[in-house]
Amino acid sequence: MSELHDLTATELARLIRTRQLSAVEVLQAHLDRIEQVNPRVNAVVTLAAERALDAAKAADAARPEEADRPLHGLPVAHKDLVDTAGIRTTYGSPLFAGHVPDQDDLIVRRLRAAGAITVGKTNTPEFGTGSHTVNEVFGATRNPYDLTKSAGGSSGGAAAALATGMVPLADGSDMGGSLRNPASFCNVVGLRPTPGRVPDLSDTAAWFTLAVSGPMARTVEDVTLMLGVVAGFDRRSPYAIKEVFAPEPEEGVAGLRVAWSPDLGGLPVDARTAAVTATAPAVFERLGAHVELADPDLTGAEEAFRTYRAWYYLLAHGDKTELGPNTAWNVEQGRGVTGADLVRAEVARSALYQRMAAFWDTYDILIAPVSQVPPFPVEQPYVTEINGEPLPDYLTWMRSAYWVSALHAPAASVPAGFTPDGLPVGVQIVGPPFEDARVLRVARAFEQATGHGLRRPPLGDGL
Template identity: 45%
Template sequence: MTDLLEKSATELVALLASGALSSRELTQAHLDRIEEVDGAINAVATVDAEGALGRAAEADRRFAASGPAGPLHGLPMTHKDTHRVAGMRSTSGSPVFADHVPERDDLLIARLRAAGVVATGKNNVPEFGAGSHTFNPVFGTTTNPYATTLSAGGSSGGVAAAVAARIQPLGEGSDMGGSLRIPASFCNVFGFRPSLGVVPMPAERNAWAWLGRTGPMARTVRDLELFLRSVAGPAEELQLQAPLEASAFGGPAPDDLRGVRVAISRDFGLGIPVEPDMLEALDRAAAVLESLGATVEEACIDLAEADRVFGNTRALDFASGLGSLVDTVPELIKPEVIWNVRKGWALDAREIIETTAAATRLQERVRAFFSGHDLLLTPGAQVVPFDAALRYPERVAGVESETYLDWMRSACVLSATGLPTLAMPAGFNGAGLPTGVQLTAFHYRDAQLLRWARVYEAATGYAQRAPEVSDHGRIVETAPALAGPHHHADVE
């Protein structure tokens, strides 16, 4: 592996902007790395090598004529396959769209392109991004660079695996129920779910949608900030604009965390089951924060209504976005998606109104909690990376999962709050598997959250431990869904 690929995006764009490195040279190294390791992890679903090298050459020509085109000038990047890239196959992991080539970019991709990114391909995702384990019938299963028989998480699992495997230093993902945070925890990288609208994510059928977010993944917090300086900011497509400009991100981090009030919760106040290795990781992270001067005490937001808010809002979003497909070609849609869509169709007006009221009460509890705390520290996932042949873990810490979302509750209940949340590496368990934690701040304190996280990162350096990618014994086939309500063939 070339030393270039160990560098951060911040370091690489500085080299590109100085003329010490060409985009074509970097893009070729990126493509060579895909060739070298992707057979073991299946992170990159589509590669456009010829087009990428052409785009890199054009970036070099523009640089020679007028300097860097933007803050990410010349940086190669594969994109999440749920995001449309003009002229590049964009499948969402679904047989329905296996040959789909969109004519226009999604807004986020357009902003990355304008910032100077060289698009090189697409990252693998679960079908329609549903679930936090990356497998689909079009491209198969993405596995973990640190243990290639295990899951990389999802739905941004392909992005996380690519960043961890040193294919690229920076990537974009999306997160409704943990799709940035769980794969970050599984793959020893940072994944950031920002506040609403910070990275604009227009929804075609619901201009008021709030649950899903887009955000970055990287091996350094500074790279997350670089991404946000490149793409954050108002968008005319949004009904509500975020009160944060791109320029808010970055700046000096404090020397320590003295005066920062951190609450820690092992089970989110709900008895959510978490495996012992993940609780040990939580304790490690808490000890680091305390050593840096933070005050750490056990406390949590009152999340008693978070499951209801998340479950019903997600179901409505699925019904809105995918309902017509489920009605038209259900035989081509995986059962977990059908279950979510039918749950959305089944919600009556009373339940929708009550869900809105519950979400309002939840925000009152969020405000009360953050009047006495600056941060909430929680497990990054309920489990360590699991067997990639499974559809999802059916038991967590001895507790049986009733739905495919139950093992993701550690992320889902925080999604229901809408708060900015950063997944951070938290070291490795005894078997050498990555672990992670979540750090949550109040609405639109995203920039401060990342500056505090830089202090933690400097004290740990966990993400700098690279995997030794091997395809020995790699699992590529995930089990088919079984009939019955436990596997969501029908609405429960």
């Protein structure tokens, strides 16, 4: 048998359920792996080992009906933006460095109800701001494929923990690419679900649809398993999806109409990233899909995303002082948003949605780059230029992800290959709104046809 930390969540769940492995054995294997590799990667920033061991012992003593839960006995890590009762949650901010919530967020409750065991918290930039995981509380998370590079963000700790076998499952969140970019940078799978598929509860921004929570794992099958647990209706969310999520019974992509957009209509893309993602269309053609070069008209995505993001940051963080530079910049942008700006953003996003509805009449799936660059130096705060084109701020290099965020659509990052110097690159698979199962079906077909996700980081056992 492979090392336990190398096994997928689906395999581990089966072995625990059939009592070929105990939950304690599985947990200890992952705790050992955390001790072995985390000092170099800095992905897990708060460890709940004693509490997790107690939970694992209880899982092994559970009644048969309890042991039949889908994630029974599986270790899971939560992003440090997610509230966990009794476990430190800092949001990557010095303002909350000692904060311990007294309640779990909904996604944590659902994972626990399905039998998952909380191992700890994964690193994130301050309040999840930015696609590079670094903060003043814990420092930077390093890319396990090259420790001198960024793991992406803002779910960078989750992605690095998964890639190195510290956990088989992790949750994340995504406003402008935070489930997709770190998955691309770390050669794992991240799904941005359709907004409302995994409800987020809020007393102050209940109608905000740009930010979503979702699953990350090393395989599409494991992401699908986790989504089945965390998805589901909750009446406290005004746009929660009532339909029960279920994977599509069909296999493969034969006959699907696939639009291939190498740069989403003219965005600068680093040549190394472009070379890897350009191999994806041929994979889909070999699998029987009908692939066409086609750029969706994403006019208005930039204005809509930036306006609503700025508005949200003022709402969420406008009362805080001593913010980091990226969060403070977003708040200041929010202070400048006017009623007329919101009108233009709403009109732009509505027109965009209707144009994309027509696009989805023609195509079943859109494939494109996740990120416009491969992993960059970990000391670099953000990407400042692509192909010689200067970028005005820390957001701009992630347009390939945040334009998609404005579409109210599901999108996955799936391993697509490596640059010549061994850095991972993902391909973005986007589907029509509410077609999360289709996206996962296509992602799994691509994953199985290529096998890129099987290439583990070059972190040996002698660390």
